[in-house]
């Protein structure tokens with residue numbers, strides 16, 4: 001027996017999956033394993049292939065090549081309804097003429113469950129999503145957030161092993177989105193269901209996921225925990241898509257040294273890139289320190305000098321951009337203090353950071 005047929009705690013495995021529409025390949029030879037009880041987010045810009053991947057797993061579309069395993073079993077050709085995968089959509093997809101109760105009961109009625117069990121399960125699902133007492137309302141009598149809770153209740157009511165959510169909070173305003181993120185995380189924790197979640201909002205992905213699968217042009221750019229993607233991006237694309245980043249162009253001149261220009265070099269962790277190759281030294285703005293030109297930065301720090309070209313006070317944090325002598329704008333994000341403690345616009349400043357906070361990327 002092939003090892004890959006064993007389930008090994010795998011909820012879903014994609015093996016060499018490609019998808020072409022006509023002559024255009026929109027998903028390329030993708031390998032992805034989602035573990036049982038995992039919250040995995042498909043993140044990426046518009047058109048990167050997130051929905052295509054979701055539709056392949058649900059069975060709404062068939063792959064051009066490769067296979068899909070559900071708990072070790074080949075489901076590549078299985079019709080969608082037999083896969084038992086729950087779906088939550090951005091537009092809720094509720095039936096407008098039915099009450100909340102009947103919408104949530106729908107999947108159980110389709111499974112011909114006894115009416116007493118239906119009643120118990122529906123009320124329990126409504127309770128879990130905070131909609132106790134809303135069972136007699138029609139969808140149009142609910143707010144957007146409440147309608148999406150019904151969408152989620154209709155999904156969890158029949159306890160699918162896997163739930164896929166396609167931009168479920170996309171139609172909600174920012175505050176409600178944040179509240180619903182917390183609630184979906186709580187539900188995931190309570191139910192232990194595997195969740196595959198699609199969003200193009202990187203903050204949402206960082207906040208909610210066990211792992212993030214970041215897509216670019218039909219390929220996985222990086223798959224890892226939120227921490228890994230944020231602190232150890234493997235490419236310029238990942239560094240720029242997740243959070244803010246400073247990218248200093250340079251040349252690798254020794255195992256742990258990158259020349260920023262002819263006169264200046266910084267210490268950066270050794271990379272596998274060959275000596276003399278063009279690289280980018282990535283440093284997150286909150287890891288960048290700033291001090292007066294005559295002050296001493298922390299021992300062992302890389303130092304660049306420049307002139308303060310922009311200051312923006314954004315509440316708890318202040319963003320200070322310094323143009324270095326080599327013409328690169330570098331941003332430091334520091335905890336805000338009184339205005340008198342900030343450097344002045346146009347004044348000279350020293351930027352510094354610990355070499356361990358640098359990530360060397362291909363230039």
Ligand SMILES: Nc1ncnc2c1ncn2[C@@H]1O[C@H](COP(=O)(O)OP(=O)(O)OP(=O)(O)O)[C@@H](O)[C@H]1O
Nearest residue numbers: 021024026044045046047048049050051052053200
């Ligand atoms: N039925 C189809 N026929 C032809 N091309 C398609 C079809 N469905 C999707 N595509 C193309 O496949 C690519 C990936 O689309 P997909 O919807 O998976 O992206 P996405 O990452 O979900 O984007 P968004 O965030 O905008 O929803 C796009 O270039 C899209 O135009």
